[in-house]
Amino acid sequence: MFLRRIAWVQFRLFGSRPDLVISPKVRNALNQRRAVVALESTVITHGLPYPHNLGAATSLEEIIRSEDAEPATIAILNGKVHIGLEPDDLKRIAEAKNAIKVSKRDIAYALEKELVGGTTVAATMYLAHSAGIRVFSTGGVGGVHRGADQTFDISADLQELSQTPVCVVCAGVKSILDIGKTLEYLETHSVNCIVYSDKNVFPGFFTAETQYKGQLNTENLEEVAKIIESSSDLGLHAGTILACPIPNELQVDGDFIEKIIKDALEESKAKRIISQQVTPFILKRVNELSEGKSMKTNIELLKNNAKIASKLAKLLVGPRFHAAKQSEANGNDKRRPKVTVIGATILDYEAVTNEHVQNDGGSYAGKMEQRCGGVARNHADALTRLGCDVTLLSAIGNDALGEWIRKRCNHMNWDNVVVSNKFSTATYLSINVQGNINFGINSIGNVIYDISPEYIKKHEQSIAEADFVLIDGNISEEAIKQIAITSKYYNKKSKILKLFLGK
Known part of the structure; x- marks a missing residue:
């Protein structure tokens, strides 16, 4: 069900x-x-x-x-x-x-x-x-x-x-x-x-x-x-x-146009043209009366x-020029903290029912909710709203689910996120029965492996310039090791603040 x-x-x-x-x-x-x-x-x-x-x-x-x-x-x-x-x-x-x-x-x-x-x-x-x-x-x-x-x-x-x-x-x-x-x-x-x-x-x-x-x-x-x-x-x-x-060089004489519009309007009334057909009819007649x-x-x-x-x-x-311009307009010269967040972007589904669910194969009344998720994306979203300068290193599929997430998170910077033509956007389903999450099912799939050691190396500068680096434990062990190596090398500029394990 x-x-x-x-x-x-x-x-x-x-x-x-x-x-x-x-x-x-x-x-x-x-x-x-x-x-x-x-x-x-x-x-x-x-x-x-x-x-x-x-x-x-x-x-x-x-x-x-x-x-x-x-x-x-x-x-x-x-x-x-x-x-x-x-x-x-x-x-x-x-x-x-x-x-x-x-x-x-x-x-x-x-x-x-x-x-x-x-x-x-x-x-x-x-x-x-x-x-x-x-x-x-x-x-x-x-x-x-x-x-x-x-x-x-x-x-x-x-x-x-x-x-x-x-x-x-x-x-x-x-x-x-x-x-x-x-x-x-x-x-x-x-x-x-x-x-x-x-x-x-x-x-x-x-x-x-x-x-x-x-x-x-x-x-x-x-x-x-x-x-x-x-x-x-x-x-x-x-x-x-x-x-x-x-x-100016293209405009038509206003009085001339106004006269032929009035003529066309009178003609449309006489012919009882209504609703959606009015505008096309008048535009056609105006074109004819103005000789093209x-x-x-x-x-x-x-x-x-x-x-x-x-x-x-x-x-x-x-x-995001507008953020910088607004800061300048407010006379705020303080540099925004730079945070690089690395990990999953997931489309979350939650199935919610208040009925007494039994393991009987039955169907139960409820509702489905969907939201943008993923530990890394969640933190990048919150930090962006707090005014931090956030770089998100993540991966989504070149599909409708990825589009849905980005459309609802257009306040975030997606410039560095991998858009995979091979793998689908990750999804996660939680089952909420009477206010309690009974279990969850994830379908992260292979898209997470696009956050590879090579991808981390490509975006080394994002780690080097960051004040804080946040890592989502959903990514591969090899990728985490590469982040650790890079962060250690730039230890004066970057710090692994937290390692988030699991969902």
Whole structure:
């Protein structure tokens, strides 16, 4: 019964789902803590006509790669969520005649019917966050529609922004919407709304300026990254909008665009177009009425946003500059203690029941809990939260379990951890009956042997520079001996503080 329950929990882990495909390039980038930028696919399936959509999608991925980041275009194909598309997949969704627009509520339906689905801002945010991607580049976000006081038409994008901590890099709110009411909604729901400019003037998608202001403005992406990190540290679950005004040379005359938008809106009302079909219809008509000017502008602002998003994503996975900057800002010149922690990273499961369990092969009601574990990882986590400069030497598998741990421990430094392509992430199960742990079962496997003497030698400098070295007794005897030899050699700089034996 417990093992069947474990299988169910592993299925529930996002990365373990059989209806999810994370491309090898995206998976490796996430495991190696390299920058990843999510891209939506509704702009491909519904926003731009073929072949402009394919050309734009390819260009966006090339721009992100040129900035040393990995693009992750998200779409639904063959009954699966794809995070990161191969060139043939991009071509397929660009050419699809019957693709549907997939917001968050439509994901399950699209999977069940095995439809080609272009993900909206809301769906892309949700799926990106579930995969551990923190930055998402798009054109413009949805919002409160004009006339919402009569129709109550408010984009699901806003709801997702209020509850999903992803930074959406965009050119503001789509200009076909009620920008003022949209900004009021974002403020009410505690969404960071940052204008990436030298002045606090919220952009209007096709135009660089509107009559509205954002929460704040800055031209410093490090400041943006610090706000995102601080929000995460505070446990704030709302997302962040980084509104990037379109470059002046690309913007369209505001009065001209406003007139054709109003014409398109009137036409949509006359044709009784509602719900998800409103935005694609209006964008198409605006493009037609502007004789293609709006489409060219749309593509260029997409490229501009992708470049900015890539730079931001690199900051968020780079050296933990924000801790050093914060220390400097506080006037704190004290050096943080350096601690090197060596040992296991484990995904812990606990089966909990309050029933009277007997050895009779029966099934008992209870619950399963999962958490990040491993003696070394636990101590590295606690010391990081205490403000120490921690280096973790450990090993995880290049798999969904390893991703799950790293996603929930993104406050830790994973740069030196082995990501094994041969072995799975270690797991441990404890059986809790009426508040007592009856027994535990570990499946550490061979991944622990990636913490080898050779690996220790490779990271000798981490031991040499440490004030304290903590060793988890789960690693091999040979590895422990190598740590002891290295620590003794650098005895003026390093000290084995404690040897933790067993789980």
